[in-house]
Amino acid sequence: MHRSEDRILTTHVGSLPRNEVLSDLLIRQELGEPVDEAELARQSEAAVRHVVRAQSDCGVDIVNDGEQPRVGFQTYVAQRMTGFGGESARPRPRDYVDFPSLLAQHRQRFPRRSKVSNAPQAIAAVSYDDLSAAEEECRMFGAALASLDTPPADAFMTAASPGIVATTMLNAHYDSHEAYVFALAREMRKEYQRIARDYVLQIDAPDLAMERSVLFHDKSVAEFIAIAEMHVAALNEALAGIPRERVRLHCCWGNYDGPHIHDVPLAEVLPVLTQARVGALSVEFANPRHQHEYAALKRIGLPPEFLLLPGVIDSTTNYVEHPEVIANRICEAVDAVGDRSRVIASSDCGFGTFAGSELVAEDVVWAKLRSCRDGAAIATRRLWGRD
Template sequence: MPIKVTHVGSLPRTQETVDMIFAREQGQPYDADAFAAQMTAACVDTVRRQVEAGTQIVSDGETSKISYATYVKDRYTGFSGDSPRNAPADLKRFPSFLKRLAEGGGTPQYARPMCTGEVRSKGQDELLTDIANLKAAMAQHGAAEGFMNAASPGVISLFLQNDFYPTRDAYLAALSDAMRAEYQTIVEAGLYLQLDCPDLALSRHMLFADLSDAEFLKIAAAHVEALNAAIAGLDPSRIRVHICWGNYEGPHVCDIDMDTVFSTFLGANASQLLFETSNPRHAHEWQVFRDRAAEIPDDKVLVPGVIDSTSNFVEHPEVVAERLGRFVDIVGADRVIASSDCGFGTFAGFGAVDPDIAYAKLGALAEGTALANARL
């Protein structure tokens, strides 16, 4: 079976889309009908551009969401106020660079409320609208497979910190219970469910920098346990899990090694594993998968990022094919899907990569995958 092409989920939004999202985010008056129409049209255009670039497993680009994690504050009760900001440890080591990012608008501004009450769903109207928009766009542009992102319990606890439940574990359990219906709805809609889990890596140097690796792994294991409880009963072959170290250009000298979190990552009850392997800090870690191949269950599909999502370099297709070939040699082509390191529009209105270049990179991803397939 040939290698397919996908990406991690978020894509650049148009300025009109961003303006509407922030008007709602900031409590400004906005036309709900115009908002809905804009999100539908933007999703159609996003899917069109993915298909034209050669992407086979498409998403809605997270078009309607303010961000991949904090959107839950709009769909669930229990969030108010503001959470403390925790700059990643690597940026704190280079304060002049952190200052440059902040002063140059290089850090996104959006609400991160605390959990101050019981977390419960407000209903699935927004989710069902997103699903309907994606499926309609797929039908219009001939995309046979699609996925939808959802925040994991662990990443919610990272960005929307607990000030209500008695313990972190109690908060994770509540999030697991609350998110279960969202996950089920996505799978039942015939889409792949992508669970975003940067908490399994990024949070090591963002929220838990004072812990040892061993202590952090216990926390990460609890996050995976909460995730697995939320997806219990769902078909693992319809679930994707994405791990990353923070989708920003920076030194990343405090990132925990993939080798250290490898077993924890594999513990998620999902078949498709999405991870970074193109940015300069993690490009060598394909070797972890090679050296520990015996530990990878037969039902796991590797979805490596073979294009970077933080630079405006457009990878040569030969580079993409070379990177894919390494993973094909480890698990076989039928267990490899080509992807990006992370999203290109992680936060609405914020992204290091020019929108047109983002789609050029997806085009290079498809071209490189075609080269890899031709060499099988």
């Protein structure tokens, strides 16, 4: 991961839509139903090749494997580690409590999807003893990259933060939430190190913002910030030894098209996010609830060791943002950071965070990424005075 001195690069947050066959296999596997493992492996590999080539065709500079072999951006962890079982009773987001018709609508829209609120819980000491699934995912991604005619500028792979695992797959074993989070950090460290060996590592950490209105909705902002700081301390322990420039951190307020009226402001969490020993920060700025957050970023400032990956395309709507709109957003991000070389245009969040619950149609996703490329080209001409 590097600064670009001659143009604005593009990337995205990570997950991309899966095809129906692969989604069905992943959901059935998660439910414990019998599946053809060889067919699942074939479908996963084909899907990784498809999304890698599609990203390349769209002009994405920094690509990934789209999380195709994973049932969910963080719930995949329960399939790779031991110590999980049963079901968590995760609280509903406050948006669903305040707007029950929204909950009913979302249930109708996604009648069959992977587990979210009812994911397994920690029923014993968690342990990551078998890295074979992570190894295989890295291999598939590498093979897909090797098949491209032109290599991308860089490649990344995602992994769940200890905090989002702990707040999704709840604790029914450890003496405290903190003990659970640090136990997860010690074990997830193995996956982080494996990914960082070959690719830029992206840590997905919506727990550092979203959980203010979910698991910790009954806490004050000050109490939530203290919890988030503990989550970052655990993450830093897990990242020890991995160079900062090999890690990017994604934080968001939940990837769904809801009111988001209880979202904690960026100004409250930004000082926590910058405590993470990472080299780049990925944050939502495109959706209607957070388009104003550049003001907080400009006021507080981003430490010089951080790149910014601003969301300039929304991951919850099928509108394809106009390239001029995207260019405006990129220029606003550059103005907030104060350095054009430290901004990489991205999406707000993933486009396929859970199997079976994609909000944006696949062909629209590619159109959005092409528009992001075109918007980055316009911003480049403006920022480098090439008009």
